[in-house]
Amino acid sequence: MASMSVKHAIAAAKKLRSLQERFNPGGSDIYPALMGDEAITALIPSGNPLSVHILMFTRALREQGTDEQYEKFGRRADNNEIIGTFAQTELGHGTYLRGLEARADYDRGTEEFVLNTPKLSSYKWWPGGLGQTCNYCIFVAQLYIDNEAKGMAMFVVQIRDEETHMPLPGVHVGEIGKKMGLNGVNNGFLGLKDYRVPRLNMLMRHQQVLPDGRFVKSPVSQVSYFPMVFVRCMVARQNSNYLAQAATIATRYSVIRRQSPIEEGQPEPKILEHLTQQMKVIPEIVTAVVYRLAAANLQNMYNETAEAVYRKDFSRLPELHALACILKVATSYDSTYGIERLRQACGGHGYLTAGNLGNIFAMAAPACTYEGENSVLYLQVGKILMKNWSQVLAGRELMPSMAYISECSKMTSFPQWTGSWECLLKAIQYACVGSIRLAFQSYNARVQSAQSQTAAVNYSGLELTKAAELHGRSYVAGNFYQQIVNSPNKHQRSPQFQKVLENMLELHLIQIFFRHLGDILRFIRITEDEISALQRRLEEVLKELRPDAVAITDAFDFNDKILSSALGCYDGNVYERLFEAALKHPLNRKSVPDFFEAHLKPFMKENADNAKKSKL
Numbered sequence: 212m213a214s215m216s217v218k219h220a221i222a223a224a225k226k227l228r229s230l231q232e233r234f235n236p237g238g239s240d241i242y243p244a245l246m247g248d249e250a251i252t253a254l255i256p257s258g259n260p261l262s263v264h265i266l267m268f269t270r271a272l273r274e275q276g277t278d279e280q281y282e283k284f285g286r287r288a289d290n291n292e293i294i295g296t297f298a299q300t301e302l303g304h305g306t307y308l309r310g311l312e313a314r315a316d317y318d319r320g321t322e323e324f325v326l327n328t329p330k331l332s333s334y335k336w337w338p339g340g341l342g343q344t345c346n347y348c349i350f351v352a353q354l355y356i357d358n359e360a361k362g363m364a365m366f367v368v369q370i371r372d373e374e375t376h377m378p379l380p381g382v383h384v385g386e387i388g389k390k391m392g393l394n395g396v397n398n399g400f401l402g403l404k405d406y407r408v409p410r411l412n413m414l415m416r417h418q419q420v421l422p423d424g425r426f427v428k429s430p431v432s433q434v435s436y437f438p439m440v441f442v443r444c445m446v447a448r449q450n451s452n453y454l455a456q457a458a459t460i461a462t463r464y465s466v467i468r469r470q471s472p473i474e475e476g477q478p479e480p481k482i483l484e485h486l487t488q489q490m491k492v493i494p495e496i497v498t499a500v501v502y503r504l505a506a507a508n509l510q511n512m513y514n515e516t517a518e519a520v521y522r523k524d525f526s527r528l529p530e531l532h533a534l535a536c537i538l539k540v541a542t543s544y545d546s547t548y549g550i551e552r553l554r555q556a557c558g559g560h561g562y563l564t565a566g567n568l569g570n571i572f573a574m575a576a577p578a579c580t581y582e583g584e585n586s587v588l589y590l591q592v593g594k595i596l597m598k599n600w601s602q603v604l605a606g607r608e609l610m611p612s613m614a615y616i617s618e619c620s621k622m623t624s625f626p627q628w629t630g631s632w633e634c635l636l637k638a639i640q641y642a643c644v645g646s647i648r649l650a651f652q653s654y655n656a657r658v659q660s661a662q663s664q665t666a667a668v669n670y671s672g673l674e675l676t677k678a679a680e681l682h683g684r685s686y687v688a689g690n691f692y693q694q695i696v697n698s699p700n701k702h703q704r705s706p707q708f709q710k711v712l713e714n715m716l717e718l719h720l721i722q723i724f725f726r727h728l729g730d731i732l733r734f735i736r737i738t739e740d741e742i743s744a745l746q747r748r749l750e751e752v753l754k755e756l757r758p759d760a761v762a763i764t765d766a767f768d769f770n771d772k773i774l775s776s777a778l779g780c781y782d783g784n785v786y787e788r789l790f791e792a793a794l795k796h797p798l799n800r801k802s803v804p805d806f807f808e809a810h811l812k813p814f815m816k817e818n819a820d821n822a823k824k825s826k827l
């Protein structure tokens with residue numbers, strides 16, 4: 212599996228390289244295009260062992276290294292002459308970066324760093340490709356000068372000989388073991404013992420160690436977190452893609468499979484004619500579209516911020532960090548939930564490997580953990596919302612993606628309920644701001660009672676998480692609303708297409724409204740009749756979108772090879788493909804399985820003999 216994954220990954224990397232050279236030499240971002248449209252991850256069902264090399268190793272060299280360091284290492288990495296990974300997480304620490312134990316001690320006598328993973332818990336653990344594929348890595352360690360801690364730093368470390376691929380002296384490297392998915396990625400472990408690298412192997416674009424050992428601090432320490440921000444942006448795109456793949460499979464299956472007459476005496480309908488099936492499948496189609504649009508927005512913001520950071524303008528970092536966190540969390544949570552819901556919508560056949568829904572789930576699910584565990588990132592956003600609420604109280608302006616918080620904070624009550632899209636969107640935003648206000652009251656009371664900020668964050672964690680989740684909903688729904696209702700290219704759309712988009716907006720807003728009805732009712736008075744009217748609209752818009760479901764998922768444009776699913780094949784020959792897949796199972800090579808003579812027959816005979824004896 213691993214060698215097949217590497218073979219496919221090399222082919223994909225070659226394609227990426229040629230695309231980069233053709234479209235944008237020196238490369239900003241074509242990954243979303245490649246990943247989204249090619250969905251190469253689906254061509255490598257066990258995961259891409261080069262993804263961290265391409266997404267993090269090469270980018271860290273470009274963004275965290277000096278121009279000279281890029282020339283020495285980055286160019287070779289971009290050209291895939293060396294293969295690296297991003298080795299930050301350790302066996303003992305992943306979230307709390309200040310707790311990382313790997314250390315880099317500067318030796319001014321030799322102008323080298325001595326790298327160590329002092330304990331078992333200090334071993335790097337998880338980096339993609341580290342086990343077998345990579346010969347280099349970005350090694351993240353606590354920097355020490357004269358045994359004084361200076362914070363985190365990144366080092367280019369060669370771990371294997373470029374010719375023989377043998378681990379170098381002082382390097383202990385290998386595979387961490389089988390996972391619930393992505394088993395072609397060879398996530399690995401790495402221990403270093405008194406491993407020396409030249410001073411210029413520390414990435415020094417933003418912070419430096421001079422030959423005499425003087426430390427020049429980064430102007431903005433958070434810029435060292437930038438490689439993670441990029442992958443969070445990628446995750447938003449990639450997981451919306453996984454959901455779109457699953458939605459395509461379940462939609463196609465739902466118009467092939469017939470089951471259970473709706474009217475007595477009528478023929479069995481396609482299962483997508485059942486309203487409850489529509490409620491399982493169609494909202495996931497729309498969620499995939501909603502997140503694909505939000506991820507594209509985020510990618511543009513990343514590119515703009517990356518260019519600004521390159522010019523030493525760090526002003527947009529906080530907003531990008533907040534949005535990358537919230538979108539990475541929202542897409543990974545909702546896509547994972549959605550893929551499982553779509554699997555269940557396909558009955559027993561959804562549980563077959565031939566349907567590929569299980570593998571898509573296994574590819575999507577770890578995104579809730581890597582690149583910042585979701586609940587931790589929600590707390591990150593909760594902290595940022597607390598800071599921004601203090602700005603609101605001080606009458607200061609907020610970052611554009613949080614402007615609605617200022618607007619809602621000025622409303623003394625929610626306007627007359629109309630049930631319009633604007634009303635639904637404002638209700639979600641208003642509930643978010645209400646939650647922020649309540650969270651701030653708890654958090655601030657704790658800080659005022661002399662609790663540390665960290666402790667106050669922990670003890671206000673439930674309210675901070677709620678506020679963060681609603682902020683994510685507000686941002687995503689707001690972005691979708693703008694794209695459908697106020698997009699500058701709206702007039703280029705046919706009326707029919709605009710109507711489909713508006714139906715998707717209607718469904719998304721009503722679905723989010725019902726998902727957070729409790730949060731909304733806490734701050735807004737809505738009558739039973741107004742809620743029942745929304746229930747009717749929900750049923751109505753599902754019916755309206757039903758005829759377009761197949762066309763929308765066809766527009767995701769995944770070919771059969773990418774979907775790799777007997778349930779989602781374009782020709783609809785589901786049963787033939789399920790049966791074809793079944794007959795290929797190794798157990799079907801022989802009419803009588805080997806275990807019959809060896810185990811089953813003796814077992815049954817023993818039971819029969821015992822039964823006879825007991826009768827005597």
Ligand SMILES: CCCCCCCCCC/C=C\CCCCC/C=C/C(=O)SCCNC(=O)CCNC(=O)[C@H](O)C(C)(C)COP(=O)(O)OP(=O)(O)OC[C@H]1O[C@@H](n2cnc3c(N)ncnc32)[C@H](O)[C@@H]1OP(=O)(O)O
Binds near residue numbers: 245259262299305307
């Ligand atoms: C061949 C073709 C290939 C093409 C690609 C194909 C592949 C397709 C698939 C693509 C998608 C995915 C690929 C999968 C790859 C997976 C690889 C996984 C890699 C990893 O997992 S790397 C390790 C990730 N680890 C983490 O994220 C750690 C999480 N922890 C943290 O981020 C931090 O510890 C913390 C934020 C939780 C806590 O930080 P802490 O030190 O305690 O301090 P705070 O007070 O919380 O923060 C201090 C201030 O800094 C601000 N901050 C924090 N983080 C950031 C940031 N990232 N950016 C900017 N600012 C940040 C924070 O807001 C505070 O600011 P303040 O002081 O309050 O103003």
Ligand SMILES: Cc1cc2nc3c(=O)[nH]c(=O)nc-3n(C[C@H](O)[C@H](O)[C@H](O)COP(=O)(O)OP(=O)(O)OC[C@H]3O[C@@H](n4cnc5c(N)ncnc54)[C@H](O)[C@@H]3O)c2cc1C
Binds near residue numbers: 305337
């Ligand atoms: C498939 C996969 C690929 C990966 N690839 C890489 C890679 O290429 N490079 C790399 O460096 N790492 C990689 N990782 C590691 C990943 O970044 C970490 O798993 C992640 O950061 C979480 O850290 P942890 O696993 O140590 O969990 P911990 O940090 O131990 O957290 C465990 C749980 O504790 C709770 N928790 C932790 N901190 C807090 C807090 N502050 N407040 C409240 N609750 C908290 C949360 O519930 C969390 O889920 C990968 C992981 C996976 C699964």
